Amino acid sequence: FDLVVAGDDVTRPKPYPDPYLQACTSLGVEPADTVAIEDSPNGLRSAVAAGSVVLGVPAMVSLEGAGAHAVWPTLHGVTASDLSELHRAHRKIGAA
Numbered sequence: 303f304d305l306v307v308a309g310d311d312v313t314r315p316k317p318y319p320d321p322y323l324q325a326c327t328s329l330g331v332e333p334a335d336t337v338a339i340e341d342s343p344n345g346l347r348s349a350v351a352a353g354s355v356v357l358g359v360p361a362m363v364s365l366e367g368a369g370a371h372a373v374w375p376t377l378h379g380v381t382a383s384d385l386s387e388l389h390r391a392h393r394k395i396g397a398a
Contacts (some may be wrong), residue, residue: 305329317344322352334393337385339377343368355387355392 309315319333319381326333338349341361345370349356353383365373371392374380 317351318348319348321353322349325330326352337384337389341365346370354387357388380396 305325305328307328308320309321312318312320312324314320318368322333322336322338323336326336333353334355336354338352338354338356339346339359340346340349340356341359341390343365346358347357350369356370356372358365358368358373359377360373360375372388
Protein backbone atom coordinates (compact mmCIF):
# COMPACT_ATOMS: atom_id res chain seq x y z
CA PHE A 303 0.00 0.00 0.00
CA ASP A 304 1.14 3.54 -0.69
CA LEU A 305 -0.44 4.75 2.54
CA VAL A 306 -1.86 3.29 5.73
CA VAL A 307 -3.96 5.32 8.16
CA ALA A 308 -4.42 3.56 11.49
CA GLY A 309 -6.92 4.36 14.22
CA ASP A 310 -4.40 6.24 16.32
CA ASP A 311 -3.33 8.38 13.33
CA VAL A 312 -6.56 10.41 13.62
CA THR A 313 -8.38 12.18 16.43
CA ARG A 314 -11.67 10.44 15.67
CA PRO A 315 -11.40 6.83 14.40
CA LYS A 316 -14.07 4.81 12.62
CA PRO A 317 -17.09 5.15 12.49
CA TYR A 318 -16.18 8.83 11.96
CA PRO A 319 -15.02 9.71 8.43
CA ASP A 320 -11.66 11.04 9.60
CA PRO A 321 -9.48 8.03 8.59
CA TYR A 322 -10.82 8.08 5.03
CA LEU A 323 -10.67 11.87 4.76
CA GLN A 324 -7.05 11.88 5.98
CA ALA A 325 -6.09 9.12 3.54
CA CYS A 326 -7.70 10.95 0.62
CA THR A 327 -6.02 14.23 1.57
CA SER A 328 -2.64 12.51 1.87
CA LEU A 329 -3.10 10.85 -1.53
CA GLY A 330 -4.45 14.00 -3.18
CA VAL A 331 -7.76 12.47 -4.24
CA GLU A 332 -11.39 13.31 -3.58
CA PRO A 333 -13.35 10.74 -1.56
CA ALA A 334 -16.00 10.69 -4.31
CA ASP A 335 -13.32 9.35 -6.67
CA THR A 336 -12.58 6.32 -4.48
CA VAL A 337 -13.96 2.87 -3.75
CA ALA A 338 -13.57 1.79 -0.14
CA ILE A 339 -13.65 -1.92 0.68
CA GLU A 340 -14.72 -2.67 4.23
CA ASP A 341 -15.53 -5.74 6.32
CA SER A 342 -17.15 -4.13 9.36
CA PRO A 343 -20.21 -1.97 10.01
CA ASN A 344 -18.11 0.82 11.58
CA GLY A 345 -15.76 0.77 8.61
CA LEU A 346 -18.71 1.05 6.23
CA ARG A 347 -20.14 3.97 8.18
CA SER A 348 -16.77 5.72 8.13
CA ALA A 349 -16.28 5.36 4.38
CA VAL A 350 -19.88 6.34 3.54
CA ALA A 351 -19.61 9.42 5.76
CA ALA A 352 -16.40 10.39 3.96
CA GLY A 353 -18.16 10.24 0.60
CA SER A 354 -16.56 7.15 -0.94
CA VAL A 355 -18.36 4.49 -2.92
CA VAL A 356 -18.35 1.63 -0.44
CA LEU A 357 -18.14 -2.10 -1.06
CA GLY A 358 -18.85 -4.35 1.89
CA VAL A 359 -17.20 -7.76 1.99
CA PRO A 360 -18.32 -9.51 5.18
CA ALA A 361 -15.78 -11.42 7.22
CA MET A 362 -17.22 -12.23 10.63
CA VAL A 363 -20.42 -10.16 10.78
CA SER A 364 -23.29 -9.38 8.44
CA LEU A 365 -23.05 -6.06 6.63
CA GLU A 366 -26.65 -5.95 5.49
CA GLY A 367 -28.22 -2.64 6.39
CA ALA A 368 -24.90 -1.05 7.40
CA GLY A 369 -24.92 1.43 4.51
CA ALA A 370 -22.67 -0.13 1.86
CA HIS A 371 -23.43 0.76 -1.74
CA ALA A 372 -22.89 -2.92 -2.55
CA VAL A 373 -22.17 -6.08 -0.57
CA TRP A 374 -20.26 -8.89 -2.28
CA PRO A 375 -19.63 -12.23 -0.55
CA THR A 376 -15.93 -12.31 -1.46
CA LEU A 377 -13.20 -10.52 -3.39
CA HIS A 378 -12.13 -13.78 -5.02
CA GLY A 379 -11.90 -13.15 -8.75
CA VAL A 380 -12.72 -9.43 -8.44
CA THR A 381 -10.67 -7.24 -10.78
CA ALA A 382 -9.84 -3.55 -10.87
CA SER A 383 -12.31 -3.32 -13.76
CA ASP A 384 -15.06 -4.71 -11.52
CA LEU A 385 -14.34 -2.04 -8.91
CA SER A 386 -14.22 0.66 -11.58
CA GLU A 387 -17.62 -0.47 -12.88
CA LEU A 388 -19.06 -0.42 -9.35
CA HIS A 389 -17.80 3.14 -8.93
CA ARG A 390 -19.11 4.24 -12.32
CA ALA A 391 -22.51 2.66 -11.75
CA HIS A 392 -22.92 4.19 -8.31
CA ARG A 393 -21.82 7.66 -9.41
CA LYS A 394 -24.21 7.48 -12.38
CA ILE A 395 -27.10 6.57 -10.05
CA GLY A 396 -26.08 9.29 -7.60
CA ALA A 397 -26.03 11.89 -10.38
CA ALA A 398 -29.50 10.98 -11.66
